Amino acid sequence: MSEDRLRYVKVYNFLKNAIINQTYKIGDPIPSENELCHMHSVTRPTVRQALQKLVSEGYILKHQGKGSIVMPPKTGLGILSINSTTQAFNNNEVQTKFLKRPEVQLFNTDFPFQLSENEVKFGCIHFKRIRKLHDKPLLFEETYLPNIDLQGFIDNFSEDKSLFNVLFNHHKIEILGGEQKIWAIQATKEIAEILDIKPTAPVLHLKRKLHTSKNGFFLYSFLYCNTESYYLQGEF
Amino acid sequence: MSEDRLRYVKVYNFLKNAIINQTYKIGDPIPSENELCHMHSVTRPTVRQALQKLVSEGYILKHQGKGSIVMPPKTGLGILSINSTTQAFNNNEVQTKFLKRPEVQLFNTDFPFQLSENEVKFGCIHFKRIRKLHDKPLLFEETYLPNIDLQGFIDNFSEDKSLFNVLFNHHKIEILGGEQKIWAIQATKEIAEILDIKPTAPVLHLKRKLHTSKNGFFLYSFLYCNTESYYLQGEF
C-alpha cells in the first residue's frame, strides 16, 4: 500500500495501534495535537486529519478546550451492521463449523438478488456454516462469493477464521455497507434440524447483499437465526 | 446559532440546500472546489471542510481527478422500510392509524433500555400506531418520546404525518442513528389480534433506541411486524 508514506496515515496508524494495544486505554486522554506534532514531526493540520479519521471511526472523542479521549469499541455491531458475525457475538465461546465446505459452483437461476453478467458467468464460491454457543446451534449461514479474482481463497479460509478478515488480508476487499431483507418465518424441517429446534418454531431470516471496496464485487449471505434465548443486535 | 457566521457552515448549508432542493440532482456534479472558493470568497481548506461534512453525511461522493457528485439519500442507515415480497408498492397506499393517541405518562419500571435520570423524571409521550396496506395490518408500533422540550408536539403530530418530519420541523430534532435488538417470536394473543394473524404465527419483533441531534434525547420504539407477505428492508 503506497499510503504507508502518507504522514497523516502514519499518525493515524500509530494512534489506532496504541488504542488497540491498550497503550491508551478507554477513557484515557491521548496526547494533545501539539504533542502529536512534536512526536511525529508533522504540523497540526496533518495531526488533525489523522484524529478526524479516528473520530469518524469511533475510536476517539474530541472536546474543545479539553482534549481527546479513547472511546469504547462499538460492540454488538454485528449482524445488522458491517461487522463479521464472529465479532458480532463478541464472544470467544462461539464456535463456527462448516456444514458445507467452500466450493465453486454456478449461482442458482432463482437467486433472490439481481446478478451482474460477470457474476453469472464466473459463478460463486458457496459454503454453509453453523455457529454454536455452548454447543447450542444459534445461527445458520449460507454464503455466496462471486468467483472473481479470489485465487487461493478456499485454501486461506477455514472454520477458525473470520471471512471479513480473510477477504481483507488476502484480497484487499473491505466491507463498506449493504442491504438486507428481514423476515420472521416458521422453521422448515431442514432449518429446524440444523438449529435443533421444533419445526414451525419462529426463526429470524435475513437475506443480505454486502457492498465492498472492490468495484462491482458484492457478497451475499442468507441467515437463519434461533432467537429463543438470544437476539440480534445492531447499531447504525 | 452562532455557527451561522462560520464560513465552512455557509458553504455546507448552500450545498446541502441546493441538493435538497434538487438544484443539483442525484448523479449531477457539484461545482469544483475552486469554483466554490470563488463563489463564496473562501479558500480551499474551508471549502474542503464543508465538502467533507457532506461526504460524511452521505450527500456527495468525491473522486480524485474527477470531482464530486450528488448521492441518493440514504433511506436506511438502519432505519427499516417495509417492502413487498411479491411486488413493489408505493408508500401512498400505506395507511397509519393510532391505536392509542399520544399521551404523557411515566416510563414503565421494567423499560428494556437504560434510562437517564431526566428521562425517568419527565416521563414520556407514549402512543401506539398500526400501519395497514390495503386494509391489511402490517406493522404495529409502540413509541416512547421522552417528554423533554416537546411543547406542542401532541397538537402537531397526527396520523397523516411522519414522526421524523414533525420532530425535525417543529423541534429541530434529527435522527442520526441508533441501536436495535431483533427477534423472531410467536405472536401473542394481543399481537395476533392487532395484526389479524393466527396466534403462534411468527412475528418479527424489534426494540429500537434512536439517537438524535439533540444531546441526551433518544427515541424508543417497539415494533411487531407480520412478514408473511412482506419483509423489512434496510440499508447500512
Added chain:
DNA sequence: TAATTTAACTTGTAATTACAAGCAAATATA
C-alpha cells in the same frame, strides 16, 4: 486515421501562520 503525448482540469496531501473559543487551575482580589 489511430495511437500517443501533452495540457488543463480535478481532488489529495502538507507545511505555515494566526487568531478564536472552550476549559481548568493558579492567582489575585474582595
Added chain:
DNA sequence: TATATTTGCTTGTAATTACAAGTTAAATTA
C-alpha cells in the same frame, strides 16, 4: 475564606502556498 480574574493549556476556524496524483480531452505524432 470565598469569589473573581488571569494565565496557560486545549481544540476550532481560516487564509495562504506548494506540489502530488488522478482524469479527461485536446493536440501532436506515427
